[in-house]
Amino acid sequence: MSVKRYLVTSALPYANGPIHIGHVAGAYLPADIFVRYLRALGREVVFIGGTDEYGTAITETARKQGLTPLEVATKYHEIIRDGFVKLGISFDNFSRTSLPVHTEVAQEFFFKLHGEGRLYQETTEQLYDPEVGKFLADRQVRGTCYFCGYEEAAGDQCEKCGKDIEPLKLIAPRSALSGATPERRVTTHWYFPLGDWQPWLREYIGSRQGWRPTVLGFCQGWFGEELRGRAVTRDLDWGIPVPLPGHEGKVFYVWFDAPIGYISSTREWAEKIGQPEKWKDYWHDREGTRLVHFIGKDNTFFHALLFPALCHAHGDYVVATDVPANEFLNLEGQKFSTSRNHAVWLHEALERWPADYLRYYLTTILPESADSDWKWADLKERVNSELNDNLGNFVQRTAKFVAQYFDAKLPPAAAWSDDDQALLEQAARLPQELGALLEAYEFRRAARCLLALSGEANGYFQRQAPWRLRKDDPARCGTVLHVCCQVCRTLAICAAPFVPTAAQRIWERLGLGGEVAAQPWSAAAE
Structure with a gap:
């Protein structure tokens, strides 16, 4: 595959509440680090995101808050977007699935599948609230769990025992909308026959060289039995309307339209930059585009199996080149729980900590291959001992010494000593070493690699003792500070x-002009 361009996406968060740092660790920070690296390499890359604004998660929040679904979506879209901006998540476009461009793209996608016979209809029973005159989504049903007897189980999952629930099996079901006892009624919907694409999916997953073992193992685990068809439409009054006659009151299932949001967001981006056809370069060039989905592991099925199958069945779109799904981040040894408010909300964390502190600490604990844990004491320790006392200390000592004794100008260098040469060679290797790790999505190791250089540089500064050389050997002092400035420059580019x-x-402390993010990655080795 000859890669011409990268299309990087982060999972669209539901706009039914703020996001927490577990979400950030799963899909957003790793993607941003990767994209910033690609930009420094000079790669053609577009970073796409947005909010998922349809489905029962939105309607239920709206019902509880006394707002319309659109008001809820708008409220939380703005909170989520502002949090990403403050954290430095550098999307090229951050869209909304409630926008007209998304409706157009999703309906076009459906029309193509429908017109080519890629969908089928099926009639099933569903619970219906006779008082409000609506079919009930799974989470709009309450009842007694048939596993543990919990009387407030929802129709999709029991919060007490954690088991998935079939709403038709709930004991004494009732509507969460009205409290009425629901009726069983038949309803007809369109389905995507995922099983028809199982042979292709086997081949597709089998060819994914370099995917994380956790992701490959998850995907291959689905092939032990035939994959079932997935409903594309549902009965709901908040969603993208099914564009067929006689389908009033039916909308697309959120799992179907949400990933199509990556396409519509890219189209919106192309419009914004004044090149409305540019999006096709990314979505229609199967050989030239490397599509990378950053997600949490709970989205693996949809991004590694279902969406690729949909795009392949459609025929016009690229499929994912890689899906580096992260595991879960826990909080002080326990799972995040929005219902129990056991979470660190991003917008609140940003009021307490500088964005780079959060970015650094999260990078060091990213759950890349196993669940990891956020600990407040650990955050303080790592930020102070690693980011401040290691990297920050070296830069501060160097910049202060140069400003005080060399008029804030780069000192001239004489001949290199073995110690000088060793540190400069380590610095010159750093961009390539970091690049290899970032391209393998090993962000934690990359951060350690970065800090290893600043740690070695601190040791070099201490051993050379420029405060003594200034009096005893001024020329040697200048050489030492020249080396330190070169290493600081490398660290600035590689830390960006x-x-x-x-x-x-750091860049500005060195007296360098422009933006460090605009420097080519190769310049870090110069």
């Missing part, structure tokens, strides 16, 4: 994907 604000400050 991880801690962009701190990297820019």
Whole structure:
């Protein structure tokens, strides 16, 4: 595959509430680090995101807050978007699935599948609320769990025992909308025959060289039995209308239209930059586009199996080249729980901590191959001992010494000593070493690699003791500070994907002009 361009996406968060740092660790920070690195390499890359604004998650929040679904979606879209901006998540476009462009793209996608016979209809029973005159979504049903006897189980999952629930099997079901006892009624919907594409999916997953073992294992686990068809439409009054006669009151299932949001967001981006056809370069060039989906592991099925099958069945769109799904981030040893408010909300964390502190700490604990844990004491320790006392200390000592004794100008260098040469060679290797790790989505190791250089540089500064050389050997002192400035420059460029604000400050402390993010990655080795 000859890669011409990268299309990087982060999972669309539901706009029914703010996001927490577990979400950030799963899909957003790793994607941003990767994209910032690609930009520094000079790659053609577009970073796409947005909010998922349809479905019962939105309607239920609207019902509880006394708002319309659109008001809820708008409220939380703005909170989520502002949090990403403050954290430095550098989307090229951050869209909304409630926008007309998304409706158009999703309906076009459906029309193509429908017109080519890629969908089928099926009639099933569903619970219906006679008082409000609506079919009930799974989470709009309450009743007694048939596993553990919990009387407030929802129709999709029992919060007490954690088991998935079939709403028709709930004991003494009732509507969460009215409290009425629901009726069983038949309803007809369109389905995508995922099983028809199982042979292709086997081949597709089998050819994914370099995917994380956790993702490959998850996908291959689905092939033990035939994949079932998935409903594309549902009965709901908040969603994208099914564009067929006689389908009033039916909308697309959110699992179907949400990933299509990547396409519509890219189209919106192309319009914004004044090149309305540019999106096709990314979505129609199967050989030239590398499509990478950053997600949490709970989205793996939809991004590694279902959406690729949909795009392949459609025929016009690229399929994912890689899906580096992260595991879960826990909080002080327990799972995040929005219902129990056991979470660190991004917008609140940003009021307490600088964005780069959060970015750095999260990078060091990203759940890349197993669940990891956010600990407040660990955050303070790592930020202070690694980011501040290691990287920050070296830059501060170097910049202060140069400003005080060399008029804030790069000192001239004489002949290199073995110690000088060793540190400069380590710095010259850093961009390539970091690049290999970032391209393998090993962000934690990359952060350690970065800090290893600043740690070695601190040791070099201490061993050379420029405060003594200034009096005893001024020429040697200048050489030492020249080496330190060169290493600081390397660190600034290489740190920019991880801690962009701190990297820019380092750049400015060195008296260098422009933006560090605009420097080519190769310049870090010069």
